[in-house]
Amino acid sequence: MSLFDDHFASKNAASARAWAMDDEKKKKERSHEPAAPKMGICDKCHKEALVRSYRTRQTDVGNGAASFGTVIKHFCEECAPKSRRERDAEVPQLDKKQVRNLMRSAKKGLL
Ligand SMILES: [Zn+2]
Structure with a gap:
């Protein structure tokens, strides 16, 4: 066959x-x-937690010589460096017009 x-x-x-x-x-x-969280030891607080890997640029000066490199660090959610966009999102940026409107309505409320 x-x-x-x-x-x-x-x-x-x-x-x-x-x-x-x-x-x-x-x-x-x-x-x-993006790197998925996984169980590991946080490089900052050294606790075992769900960590994500982050690429950080590092400049080491040792023995009179500077070395540059990208280091992979693992941080838990608490210690994770926040991206600029996330930081901006936490504090909503109001433009001047919005601030003026806010001030006006606040004054109205007070009077
Ligand atoms: Zn941590």
Whole structure:
């Protein structure tokens, strides 16, 4: 039954290839995502927590020589450095017109 065997083998090989491609795709998709939190030790508070990895630029001056490098640090949610955008989002920036309107309505409320 070599015909059947060949057919079976090629079908198997095809599905194996499909699996491999699927795996490659998953790997690629994963690498595009921001680092997912995982259990680890926070580099700042040294507690075991869900940590995310952050790339930080580091300048070390040691032995009279400066070295520059990118270091991967793991921080828990509490110690995580906040991005500029997040910091700005916490304090809503009002433009001058909005501030004036706010002041006006506040005065109205007081009078
Ligand atoms: Zn921490």
